[in-house]
Amino acid sequence: MTEPADAQARRDIEPVICYPVETLPAPDMAMLDAARATFTKTDEITVPPRDAATFTVPAGHFFRITSVEGSQVGDLNLWNANDLSERFYSGKTRALHGTHLTKGQQMWSSFPNMRPMATITHDSLAWYGKDAYGGSVHDVIGTRCDPYTHNLLSGGQYHHCCHSNLTRALADHLGIPRAQAEPHIHDVLNVFMCTGFTRDTGQYFMKASPVRPGDSLEFFAEIDLLGALSACPGGDCSTVHSSDQAQCHPLLIEVFKPASTSLLEWDAPAPNGYDGSHGA
Numbered sequence: 105m106t107e108p109a110d111a112q113a114r115r116d117i118e119p120v121i122c123y124p125v126e127t128l129p130a131p132d133m134a135m136l137d138a139a140r141a142t143f144t145k146t147d148e149i150t151v152p153p154r155d156a157a158t159f160t161v162p163a164g165h166f167f168r169i170t171s172v173e174g175s176q177v178g179d180l181n182l183w184n185a186n187d188l189s190e191r192f193y194s195g196k197t198r199a200l201h202g203t204h205l206t207k208g209q210q211m212w213s214s215f216p217n218m219r220p221m222a223t224i225t226h227d228s229l230a231w232y233g234k235d236a237y238g239g240s241v242h243d244v245i246g247t248r249c250d251p252y253t254h255n256l257l258s259g260g261q262y263h264h265c266c267h268s269n270l271t272r273a274l275a276d277h278l279g280i281p282r283a284q285a286e287p288h289i290h291d292v293l294n295v296f297m298c299t300g301f302t303r304d305t306g307q308y309f310m311k312a313s314p315v316r317p318g319d320s321l322e323f324f325a326e327i328d329l330l331g332a333l334s335a336c337p338g339g340d341c342s343t344v345h346s347s348d349q350a351q352c353h354p355l356l357i358e359v360f361k362p363a364s365t366s367l368l369e370w371d372a373p374a375p376n377g378y379d380g381s382h383g384a
Contacts, residue, residue, distance in 0.1 A: 123199050131223045133208055136324050139367055140166065140225060143360040151178065153352035156269035156334035158277040159359065160185055161325040164370025166225065166360040169295050169333065170320040174353035175340035177297040177313050178333050179248045179266035181274075181290055182211060182221050185328040190217045194244040194291040203300070204240040206230050210326075211293060218376040221329065226322035229296070232314050238300040239311055242321060246299055246308060248292045249336065254346040265346050266292070266334040273332045295321050295333070295355075297341055312342035327372040333357060 108114075143166055151157045153176070161167045169178060184190035193214040201209045207227045210220040227242070234240045250267035254260050262268075267289055275285035296315040301308060338345030339352045362368060 125200055128200070131208065131210065131220070131324075133225075135364075135366075136223065136225045139324075139362040139364050140322075140360075142363040144363070145358055146361045147359040149357040151333050151335045151355040151357065153335050153354055154264040154269070154337045154348070156266070156273035156332055157357070158273050158330065158332045159357050161323075161329040161331065161359050163325050163328050163372045164362065164367040165325050166322060166362065167325065167329075167331070168226070168320050168322040168356075168358045168360070170356040170358070171296065171315045171317050172354055172356045173317060174351065175296075175313050175315050176353040176355055177315070177336045177338065177341050178295040178355045179270065179292040179336055180295050181270055181292055181332045183288065183330045184213065184217075184221070185330040188288050188330070190214060191288070191290050192221060192293070193218070194293065197293075198244040201244075203243055203245050205242045205244060205293065211323075213327075216376060216378070216380065218378075219373040220326045222323040222325055224321065225324050226320065228319040228321070229314060232298075234300075235298075237309070237311065238303065239298050239309070240300060241296060241298050241314065243294045243297055243299040244291075245301075246292070246294050246297065246310075248289075248294075248334075249338065249345045251346075260346070262337075262346050264337045264348070266336050269334040270332045273334070277330070277332075297336070299341075310338070310341040310345070313340040315340070331357075 149157050149159050182192040190213050197212045211222045213221045229241045248266040251265045270289045271286045275282045296313050298311050298313045335355045339350035
């Protein structure tokens with residue numbers, strides 16, 4: 105196909121940020137950093153390799169995900185613990201903050217509430233930045249490994265994809281059939297996963313995660329949370345996922361109660377103030 109005469113001029117037009125975030129209410133990181141110094145652990149859950157587990161975090165508390173035995177990535181779902189229809193909205197979080205998250209950024213919930221669910225308060229891999237391939241960690245671009253895509257591409261019937269793991273964990277937690285739990289499973293925060301897009305084809309890639317035992321990602325719960333975390337069957341995602349070939353390790357989830365009275369009496373952010381009665 106022949107390029108138009110002004111092809112390069114069209115390419116050279118400077119981009120515009122779709123959603124400038126300068127007007128977003130900024131979390132009080134100084135307060136949260138101070139609270140981290142005195143909080144106490146109230147619960148811990150170990151997520152087995154190639155499996156998932158659920159956990160709950162009251163508003164105003166913290167939770168931490170830690171690599172404990174080896175390089176391992178995890179797929180995280182979050183819901184409003186009192187209303188599962190409000191859940192993590194990875195696409196809008198990506199549009200606001202970018203393809204990968206780190207300290208000071210927030211996980212936003214679905215419409216119509218669209219409010220911060222959790223704020224990242226610590227990221228031991230923040231040093232990684234963006235590598236020469238365009239890769240970075242903690243992405244909100246991948247959906248989650250799932251048995252449907254696996255079957256489409258390779259004809260396999262694999263039951264430990266992160267989608268499957270999260271479905272089973274939520275069904276067990278709620279005491280409902282898996283078919284009823286599955287529609288609640290949603291696109292994830294890929295904790296510790298190192299990903300990006302190829303420069304030539306724009307394809308989603310993964311590479312060996314830089315996570316090591318002791319590395320952690322920590323969050324402040326803005327609202328009452330129900331979470332589910334899958335220890336991905338891809339291990340560190342350096343070669344494959346959706347298989348039993350990769351070496352996998354457990355992940356640790358810890359929940360912390362702050363000593364600060366102001367956080368113990370934390371008021372959750374109000375739902376989004378848009379009034380849809382006039383023509384949403």
